Amino acid sequence: MTLEQFFRENRKAAVAFSGGTDSAFLLWAAKKYGCEVRAYYVKTAFQPAFELQDARRLAGELDVPMTELPVEILEVPEAADNGQERCYYCKKALFTRLREAAKQDGFSFLLDGTNASDDAGDRPGMRALEELRVRSPLRECGMTKDEVRKSSKEAGLFTWEKPAYACLATRIPTGTRICMEDLKKVERAEEALAGLGFLDFRVRLYGEAARIQVTEQQMALLLLEREKVLEALKPLFSEVLLDLTARQASR
Known part of the structure; x- marks a missing residue:
C-alpha cells in the first residue's frame, strides 16, 4: 500500500504532530492526497520550545489547522518517576488526551509518524499506541526514515534534514526522578x-x-x-x- 492509497481509503484523520521529520511528512501526505486532516500538538515539559515553533511553522505552510494541547506530564507519577517504562506511561497519557480532543472535534481516526525504521521491540511507547489503536501509515506503507527524508526534500518541507530529537526526559538518567x-x-x-x-x-x-x-x-x-x-x-x-x-x- 502507498500513502496515496492509504489516504484515499481514509478520508478524515487527526495527526499527532510533533514538528519532527516523520509527522511533518505524514501531515503533508494527508493534505496532498485529499484527507480532511487536523494536527494536534501535545505541549509538555518534555518538549523544548523550538519543537512547537517548528510545528506552528509547518502547519502554517501547509495550511492545516493545528490544536495545541497542554498536558502536565510531571503529574503522571510513572512518567515523573522515570523508570524503565516511562515512555509507555508518557505516551499513554499524551495519546489518551489527544484522542479525547480529536474525538470532540469529530475525528475518530488517529495517526502518528512512526516509520518502518523504528524498532517496535525497543520502544515501550509503541505498546501504548497499539493499545489506543493509533495507526502509523508510514510504518504500514513500509516507508523508512531515509525514504521519508528523501520524499520530504522533494516536497519542499524544511523538516527534511531536521535531526531526530528525543524528548528532554531522555537527558535524565533512568531511575532519577524528573x-x-x-x-x-x-x-x-x-x-x-x-x-x-x-x-x-x-x-x-x-x-x-x-x-x-x-x-x-x-x-x-x-x-x-x-x-x-x-x-x-x-x-x-x-x-x-x-x-x-x-x-x-x-x-
Whole structure:
C-alpha cells in the first residue's frame, strides 16, 4: 500500500504532530492526497520550545489547522518517576488526551509518524499506541526514515534534514526522578549549544554535572568553542564534561 492509497481509503484523520521529520511528512501526505486532516500538538515539559515553533511553522505552510494541547506530564507519577517504562506511561497519557480532543472535534481516526525504521521491540511507547489503536501509515506503507527524508526534500518541507530529537526526559538518567528544574537546565544548555552552531548533539544530566555528546564531525568545533561552551553552561551545572565516545549522527 502507498500513502496515496492509504489516504484515499481514509478520508478524515487527526495527526499527532510533533514538528519532527516523520509527522511533518505524514501531515503533508494527508493534505496532498485529499484527507480532511487536523494536527494536534501535545505541549509538555518534555518538549523544548523550538519543537512547537517548528510545528506552528509547518502547519502554517501547509495550511492545516493545528490544536495545541497542554498536558502536565510531571503529574503522571510513572512518567515523573522515570523508570524503565516511562515512555509507555508518557505516551499513554499524551495519546489518551489527544484522542479525547480529536474525538470532540469529530475525528475518530488517529495517526502518528512512526516509520518502518523504528524498532517496535525497543520502544515501550509503541505498546501504548497499539493499545489506543493509533495507526502509523508510514510504518504500514513500509516507508523508512531515509525514504521519508528523501520524499520530504522533494516536497519542499524544511523538516527534511531536521535531526531526530528525543524528548528532554531522555537527558535524565533512568531511575532519577524528573523535575522541572532539571528539564529547564538541559533545555537552556542545548539552546546555548545550538546558538554556537552545534547540530545533532545531547546535553545529559550526570549527577550535578552536564555530559555533552557531539558527533565525530563536531568534536573539533567543541574544542574550538570550549570557552564559550563553559561560559554558557557553568552557571547551570557544577561541572561540564565531554563524552569522548562520538555520538552517532541521527538519521
